[in-house]
Amino acid sequence: MDPWKVLVSWPGLIIELMVLLVSIALHRYYLSDLSDVPGPFWASITRLWHVWYILEGRQNLRLKALHEKHGHFVRIAPNEVSVSHPDASTLLLRPNLHKGGWYRVTAVPDFRFQNPMSATDPKKKIALSKHFAPGYALSQVLKSEPDIDENIGGLLCWMDMYAENQEPMNLDRFITYTTFDNIGSAFFSESFGFIKAGRDIGGTLRNNVALSKFAAAAGFFIVPLRILVNPLNSRILLLPMGQLFKTTSAAIKKRMNNADARYDMLSHWLDANKKNPDKLSLRGIEAQANVNVGAGAEPVSSAIQSFVYHMIQHPEAWLKVRTEIDAAQARGLCLDRVVSFHDAEQLPYFKACIKEALRIFSPTTMGLPRIAPKDGITIAGRHFREGTILSVSSHVVHSSKEIWGADAHEWNPERWMSGDTKELVKNWLVFSAGYNECPGRHFARMQILKTAASLVRDYDICQVDSKNVWKYQANFTALAHSWPVYVQKRGGASEKI
Numbered sequence: 001m002d003p004w005k006v007l008v009s010w011p012g013l014i015i016e017l018m019v020l021l022v023s024i025a026l027h028r029y030y031l032s033d034l035s036d037v038p039g040p041f042w043a044s045i046t047r048l049w050h051v052w053y054i055l056e057g058r059q060n061l062r063l064k065a066l067h068e069k070h071g072h073f074v075r076i077a078p079n080e081v082s083v084s085h086p087d088a089s090t091l092l093l094r095p096n097l098h099k100g101g102w103y104r105v106t107a108v109p110d111f112r113f114q115n116p117m118s119a120t121d122p123k124k125k126i127a128l129s130k131h132f133a134p135g136y137a138l139s140q141v142l143k144s145e146p147d148i149d150e151n152i153g154g155l156l157c158w159m160d161m162y163a164e165n166q167e168p169m170n171l172d173r174f175i176t177y178t179t180f181d182n183i184g185s186a187f188f189s190e191s192f193g194f195i196k197a198g199r200d201i202g203g204t205l206r207n208n209v210a211l212s213k214f215a216a217a218a219g220f221f222i223v224p225l226r227i228l229v230n231p232l233n234s235r236i237l238l239l240p241m242g243q244l245f246k247t248t249s250a251a252i253k254k255r256m257n258n259a260d261a262r263y264d265m266l267s268h269w270l271d272a273n274k275k276n277p278d279k280l281s282l283r284g285i286e287a288q289a290n291v292n293v294g295a296g297a298e299p300v301s302s303a304i305q306s307f308v309y310h311m312i313q314h315p316e317a318w319l320k321v322r323t324e325i326d327a328a329q330a331r332g333l334c335l336d337r338v339v340s341f342h343d344a345e346q347l348p349y350f351k352a353c354i355k356e357a358l359r360i361f362s363p364t365t366m367g368l369p370r371i372a373p374k375d376g377i378t379i380a381g382r383h384f385r386e387g388t389i390l391s392v393s394s395h396v397v398h399s400s401k402e403i404w405g406a407d408a409h410e411w412n413p414e415r416w417m418s419g420d421t422k423e424l425v426k427n428w429l430v431f432s433a434g435y436n437e438c439p440g441r442h443f444a445r446m447q448i449l450k451t452a453a454s455l456v457r458d459y460d461i462c463q464v465d466s467k468n469v470w471k472y473q474a475n476f477t478a479l480a481h482s483w484p485v486y487v488q489k490r491g492g493a494s495e496k497i
Contacts, residue, residue, distance in 0.1 A: 107287065108287070188252065188266055212476040241294075273285060303430070
């Protein structure tokens with residue numbers, strides 16, 4: 001073949017490729033079934049618009065602004081619409097609709113490790129979840145409370161030290177160390193040792209930050225990324241999910257050799273494997289453990305941080321909760337070094353502040369995508385045909401004035417104390433909703449209530465710079481950071497043990 005003819009043909013191929021790309025873009029923008037849905041121009045022709053804001057860590061803010069501008073529906077990708085209508089949770093999240101393909105990225109470290117979160121078919125997801133459900137039951141979660149007390153007690157010891165030395169404390173890091181150790185204690189009968197050491201061990205937490213970015217974006221390109229996300233790269237730890245698998249596998253192996261292990265969550269799953277090995281394999285157990293270690297600690301940490309951060313912006317709420325706890329102590333409650341879950345449950349205003357803090361700032365920042373079923377679906381009079389991806393962002397829903405009232409952007413715990421709170425709870429999507437509701441919600445709630453109540457009861461906390469606004473990275477989940485505080489131990493309180 002004449003090399004000159006090959007070279008001459010290249011400009012023609014480039015032109016043909018450009019014409020093809022322009023044709024696809026024009027079709028998506030003008031002729032798509034979603035052409036009438038408002039949104040950024042680039043979002044209508046390529047998924048890369050959405051991915052850019054995910055990687056930048058501000059997709060939640062961007063989506064809020066777009067919905068405030070355009071209303072209930074915003075086109076965020078060629079075949080995806082973000083929905084903020086009050087009926088979204090009822091029509092999209094609670095029915096058994098297929099999840100968007102993005103969820104498949106949660107098969108960590110690669111496609112062999114399928115789990116309930118990565119299953120997009122609701123029937124398969126529900127069937128898988130049944131085997132794991134007993135381990136997540138509140139009765140089982142409460143069995144780990146003494147171990148959780150030990151980890152939270154470690155956090156309080158660090159706070160005592162910083163209070164005594166009057167040094168600025170990066171409370172965000174120590175809360176995260178605690179929630180990671182809680183995962184280890186509840187699932188594997190032994191903490192990872194982060195809070196005792198007061199530092200990240202083996203780069204596990206640093207790796208999870210990288211994993212949060214990678215997974216959030218990679219989920220939209222899961223088919224081509226099979227080249228990277230494969231068993232070989234998992235084994236050589238080339239990607240963040242390989243590092244996570246290494247951490248989880250080591251914890252499982254150590255737990256299997258621990259003769260003193262209690263009947264923890266892993267025990268439930270191993271029993272299910274013995275009874276039905278064809279339905280729940282050991283690999284399936286590893287897969288679920290990966291999800292819990294990878295996505296179970298940071299959201300709880302961010303939830304606790306959200307409570308503390310917003311409460312210290314509203315000292316009257318802090319004092320009101322403390323007064324409520326003092327009254328509970330007079331009744332014989334909240335007297336342990338770490339407030340018990342049972343006692344924290346008896347504090348209505350405190351629980352209202354928890355709900356409000358997580359409404360103002362939800363730890364989950366990714367949208368919750370569902371696929372329109374056969375014959376499509378109609379929301380607020382707009383029909384979406386079969387196959388359309390419709391996602392619900394908790395951050396967008398939680399800031400809707402249509403749902404929460406004119407003060408939707410303001411701190412108001414009292415909204416949870418009266419009126420039709422059932423309607424509010426319906427749109428409080430911190431743990432998602434429907435068949436894909438977070439299975440670890442009881443465990444998360446226990447940690448949040450116990451830690452938050454203990455902090456308010458025993459400490460005065462203020463930011464080093466009162467004008468400093470915290471930072472967070474909104475990728476897969478919201479990872480809060482950079483709000484150092486001064487801690488002062490409350491005089492005469494908490495000398496309980």
